[in-house]
Amino acid sequence: MGETLISIIPDMERKIVDEFVKKAVELDHPLLEKTVKPVRLVEIGRDAKGNGVPVSSESIEEMPGKLLRKGDSICMDFGDHHVGYVTLKLNSAGSPQDAPAFLRLKFAEIASEILDDSSTYQGWISKGWIQEEFIHIDVLPCELKLPRRYAFRYLEVLAIDTSQKFQVVVEDAGLTAVSSVSMEDVKPLEGLPEDLQKIDRASLKTLQDCMQHVFEDGPKRDRRLWIGDLRLQAKANYVTFKNYDLVKRCMYLFAGLTRGDGKIGACLFTEPVMQVDDTFLWDYSLFFVSILHDYYQETKDLEIVKELWPAAYTQIKLALDDMKDGVLDTSENPMIAFIDWKEGLDRQAAAQGVWIYCLRHGKVLAQLAGDTAALDELDGLLKDAVEKAVSRFWDEEQGFFVSGAKCQVSWSSQAWMVLADIFDQEKSRELMLHLLDVKPAMGVMTPYAYHHVIEALLHVGEKDKALELMRTYWGGMIDLGADTFWEAFDPADPLASPYGNMQVNSFCHAWSCTPAWLLREYF
Amino acid sequence: MGETLISIIPDMERKIVDEFVKKAVELDHPLLEKTVKPVRLVEIGRDAKGNGVPVSSESIEEMPGKLLRKGDSICMDFGDHHVGYVTLKLNSAGSPQDAPAFLRLKFAEIASEILDDSSTYQGWISKGWIQEEFIHIDVLPCELKLPRRYAFRYLEVLAIDTSQKFQVVVEDAGLTAVSSVSMEDVKPLEGLPEDLQKIDRASLKTLQDCMQHVFEDGPKRDRRLWIGDLRLQAKANYVTFKNYDLVKRCMYLFAGLTRGDGKIGACLFTEPVMQVDDTFLWDYSLFFVSILHDYYQETKDLEIVKELWPAAYTQIKLALDDMKDGVLDTSENPMIAFIDWKEGLDRQAAAQGVWIYCLRHGKVLAQLAGDTAALDELDGLLKDAVEKAVSRFWDEEQGFFVSGAKCQVSWSSQAWMVLADIFDQEKSRELMLHLLDVKPAMGVMTPYAYHHVIEALLHVGEKDKALELMRTYWGGMIDLGADTFWEAFDPADPLASPYGNMQVNSFCHAWSCTPAWLLREYF
DSSP states (O other): OOOSSOOOOTTOOEEEOHHHHHHHHHTOOOOEEEEEOOOEEEEEEEOTTSOEEEEEEEEGGGGGGOOBOTTOEEEEEEEEEEEEEEEEEEEEEESOOOSOEEEEEEEESSHHHHHOOGGGOOOSSOGGGSOEEEEEESSSSEEEEOOSOEEEEEEEEEEEEOOSSEEEEEEEEEEEEEESSOGGGSOOOSSOOHHHHHHHHHHHHHHHHHBSSSBOSOTTTTOSEEHHHHHHHHHHHHTTTOOHHHHHHHHHHHHHEEETTOOBOSEEEOSSSOEEOSOOOHHHHHHHHHHHHHHHHHHOOHHHHHHHHHHHHHHHHHHGGGEETTEEOOSSOTTSSOSOOOTTOOOHHHHHHHHHHHHHHHHHHHHHHTOHHHHHHHHHHHHHHHHHHHHHHEETTTTEEOBTTTTBOBHHHHHHHHHTTOSOHHHHHHHHHHHHHHOOSBOOOSHHHHHHHHHHHHHTTOHHHHHHHHHHHHHHHHHTTOSSOOSOOOTTOTTOOTTSSGGGOOSSOGGGOTHHHHHHHHO | OOOSSOOOOTTOOEEEOHHHHHHHHHTOOOOEEEEEOOOEEEEEEEOTTSOEEEEEEEEGGGGGGOOBOTTOEEEEEEEEEEEEEEEEEEEEEESOOOSOEEEEEEEESSHHHHHOOGGGOOOSSOGGGSOEEEEEESSSSEEEEOOSOEEEEEEEEEEEEOOSSEEEEEEEEEEEEEESSOGGGSOOOSSOOHHHHHHHHHHHHHHHHHBSSSBOSOTTTTOSEEHHHHHHHHHHHHTTTOOHHHHHHHHHHHHHEEETTOOBOSEEEOSSSOEEOSOOOHHHHHHHHHHHHHHHHHHOOHHHHHHHHHHHHHHHHHHGGGEETTEEOOSSOTTSSOSOOOTTOOOHHHHHHHHHHHHHHHHHHHHHHTOHHHHHHHHHHHHHHHHHHHHHHEETTTTEEOBTTTTBOBHHHHHHHHHTTOSOHHHHHHHHHHHHHHOOSBOOOSHHHHHHHHHHHHHTTOHHHHHHHHHHHHHHHHHTTOSSOOSOOOTTOTTOOTTSSGGGOOSSOGGGOTHHHHHHHHO
């Protein structure tokens, strides 16, 4: 995910559990590397709806014959989304090179980005995220080894200026793609219709490209470990790449690097030093419980449960600090919990669902850890929470959970209450069908929130409805040429961005990888 | 000098004399290095006339305390013009760095350049010359070691974007300044008035910063060996730094790397391979004769005269190919000879002066080399040339040499005819005084051409007039804050550029270093 809010806590006290950090460091392994070459040259134009698409292409063999004068460009297509390090072999043609060659390199996850003009960017997150470099080359020929990592499929090289005497030639280009896992390690799903195969493939590629030294949220942006993404990535990883060390490493990082009182952050950094960010989200901290629970279910590793249960339990106890009368207090900060980027969303009811969901997982862990005192406490909290979910949020008349002072009916509230098992399966199923029938205006904006709606549908046995939604939503990205799934996507408005500008959107985003899990788990 | 014209000769045949190139390589020595630190922080504004000047300053100690947010900048002043390699120690402040820092670094030889907006540059030579870098820093703190060489006094660091969570800090900056010579090796002139001392100092600095692995024309632009600059640099070097190896190396390079027929180029490249450019200027090729002559006069090295005389003689013979009836044929290419950047200048008469000047030097060399056949030939050529200088160009009525079909009276024509000794000293003196009196509209534009006017004045004994002009012209640059002298300067229009835009002008340019020579030679 991106920055849900600008959280700045001056001089925040941090706690480091050396033992956990040490284990996290030991669980870091060298990345797998793969050499990738561009497959063709393309020209990017716009389709009838204004989306960027390749409108013509040429053999990559033509590249060394392209003499780039001032203003000329070529665009390489690497055939798929990749994350890695690029080397260009550049040369000059014509008379001797009598001036520095001045080049712009543009890395694009999707074709539209090639058409974006970065000088117009006015969004509220850093322009520094735009994958664009301005480079002077004093002496050609040269091998230009770019030090930064990029996430991209398309690479445009523009000669901003050469001189009237010489031209620039891109003789060759190569990419060392990196990930902690290989696509070859996952068996594609068999017998699926072609559109679902494509969705599965893009989900796997999304997950692969986000699996680096940590589970990153997006390899273009923010390139770091967010706990909300981690929960979904880990689940998808269990049924695909099965890289358990990486999950374990991330859990140790979150447990080892906390706020002074033990509160787990929404995200953390591994460079220049390992440290937790000063951003906290109520639901995200709680999800540590869920992640540990899921890891146990997958690995049956009781040791780590015993080791990390105290950290998980701390999240539940600290969550209470932000609650009032048994529900999350959103009066001061409406975005105290994340839930979704959707503007205007009242997060109180959905947060109650998350609370219950995590309390249930907490109980399992307390049992495993033999922490009977905690078990008793959680039991009480859970009973109260479920009771409050109904008494405070259920509107029998509308047949919906409502949230906040204005009794908002949202998709996310229903999804999370269903996942929290407030009602029995049949009543939950009716609720979900009612949701699809009524289609309340307060919908979902991100694949993260879409996932929870679909997971809720599958939870109540509505496979067809779930599949339909998956096909519309994830399929909608595939129809727009996606090789990996996006951070944000509104089928009704494909150019929408939570940041005020598409240019900084991540088009390979961890929380969008879940079809690979859902298709394997439920079908 | 810059590009006088865009000369492109497709598939030009080149000749390499391995023996000369080998000697040139052996004469290359490691550069002297000097560590330089910024001396203060400045803010650059405009004075009443619109020139960029430091309008306020702060101690450099304040730098690590400056937290650069989006759009903030600092400007370091390194106290003098330097050429070299920069390292910045960067850090972040505030919350953890949650986005790449996106910086613009601007290197400026003069304060005005800091105020220039490179996005508006539309001149006819490459924008690549503007010393500006756009850099993403993924992880702070870091030591940013810039791989390129810059020529500058001021360095501005602008935070194009950070994020709302962190700021960029420039903790320290350092420059490894390079040159083949040291300022400490030259004794400043004593007993001069302060303004002339300043002119001498800036001349020496100009020469020093242009003396690298070759005599460069300008360390900002074009950073290479031009023969017109070399002639003046070598003369200034003989009375100051006395680096004879560097002159010798450059002579071997020009003699060793020629056009197929032995024609010496106007400039040559040493990277990526040593090769002559496909630009030829009639006067510049001839100046090889003069450079060899001057080197002998300084060193009395007869060996090299014997070795390189054939190459020098070839330039005289090939010069004849472009002549018709004993004078340069400018009918097809008015800029076949350089003389000056001045627009509209008719170069025929001045070229005749250069021709005679070089023939005289050629005779000396032929004598030394014992080439009696050549001596006879040169004798005949010289007599004819002097006769033509008078019969074709002298206008007794106006008391001026006139040039071309329109009988243009220019400063450069008079200066070169005086340097060529067409008349005796007294008549030449009258001509120069007449020139200063009449002040013809077709003046001189570059320090290169100004030099020849002043040298002509000194040649006829008019020291006061020469000094007056030097004070107006070179002193005019000092008044504008110059630490080194510029490629082009028009006192009446300080913002003029031969390239349509000041941003690519070189403000430390070899051909402007001659006051250091003239003050030592004539005073």
